[in-house]
Amino acid sequence: MGMKKGAWTAEEDHILISFIQKYGHQNWRALPKQAGLLRCGKSCRLRWTNYLRPDIKRGNFTKEEEETIINLHQFIGNRWSAIATRLPGRTDNEIKNYWHTHLKKRVQENSAMASSKRQRFGSNNIRISETWNFSNQYLNNFKNINGYCYNANNFHTNWSGELAGEIDHDDRKSSSDGQDQICLMNKVLMESRSRAEVLSTTTGEYDFSNNDADFWYNVFVNAGN
DNA sequence: AAACGCTCCAACCGCGGTCCT
DNA sequence: AAGGACCGCGGTTGGAGCGTT
Numbered sequence: 001m002g003m004k005k006g007a008w009t010a011e012e013d014h015i016l017i018s019f020i021q022k023y024g025h026q027n028w029r030a031l032p033k034q035a036g037l038l039r040c041g042k043s044c045r046l047r048w049t050n051y052l053r054p055d056i057k058r059g060n061f062t063k064e065e066e067e068t069i070i071n072l073h074q075f076i077g078n079r080w081s082a083i084a085t086r087l088p089g090r091t092d093n094e095i096k097n098y099w100h101t102h103l104k105k106r107v108q109e110n111s112a113m114a115s116s117k118r119q120r121f122g123s124n125n126i127r128i129s130e131t132w133n134f135s136n137q138y139l140n141n142f143k144n145i146n147g148y149c150y151n152a153n154n155f156h157t158n159w160s161g162e163l164a165g166e167i168d169h170d171d172r173k174s175s176s177d178g179q180d181q182i183c184l185m186n187k188v189l190m191e192s193r194s195r196a197e198v199l200s201t202t203t204g205e206y207d208f209s210n211n212d213a214d215f216w217y218n219v220f221v222n223a224g225n
Numbered sequence: 226a227a228a229c230g231c232t233c234c235a236a237c238c239g240c241g242g243t244c245c246t
Numbered sequence: 247a248a249g250g251a252c253c254g255c256g257g258t259t260g261g262a263g264c265g266t267t
Binding site: 006007027028029041042045049078079080081092093096 | 253
């Protein structure tokens with residue numbers, strides 16, 4: 001009751017920043033009264049975490065950041081705060097807004113194109129192969145974790161040799177954009193799970209985007225940690 | 226110049242989880 | 247164990263700003 005709502009003024013911002021710099025923010029509910037602000041604690045917390053924090057990154061999202069959002073969203077869905085942990089200086093709110101205004105449409109269009117491609121040509125490949133696009137950042141994460149010596153270009157050759165006869169991926173040996181990524185995922189699966197599980201989950205049409213969200217979240221978000 | 230429609234983003238709301246008593 | 251207080255998350259919205267008619 002009696003609390004102010006709506007856009008923050010420069011003066012309110014100044015009061016909040018000064019207070020937090022002096023005393024920190026242990027108790028958001030008590031903070032506005034202590035600082036002399038006619039706002040609820042929730043509003044103060046939001047203003048600070050999404051706008052006033054000194055480590056917030058300003059400016060347009062880079063290609064790498066966009067790629068990270070798209071790839072992570074494919075595994076873990078709308079877990080914006082989890083996605084934000086992989087983008088230093090970006091807030092969950094900002095990422096959520098950016099997804100809805102810029103990326104969602106683009107991803108939907110790409111997905112529709114991939115779907116129409118499948119209908120025209122048919123496919124034995126893992127469906128995700130047509131839409132995944134891993135950045136070197138992820139490849140490096142795996143390289144760092146697992147200590148493998150490979151690069152994105154020759155990885156498929158090495159890996160398909162190792163897997164021959166164990167997992168029927170013959171149909172993926174022909175050149176296609178996603179094969180390196182699929183092989184990478186298979187390798188991660190092999191590293192992280194029992195062989196039996198891998199065999200049951202990597203054959204046939206497997207929609208990674210709708211399964212094992214927590215597993216993939218751990219693989220990617222915690223990669224390198 | 227005014228009216229209208231659209232986009233974008235800061236801010237709000239409700240809910241679920243955690244902590245504390 | 248129960249219940250209240252608090253926090254953080256994700257969905258949603260209000261309105262400023264911009265382009266178009």
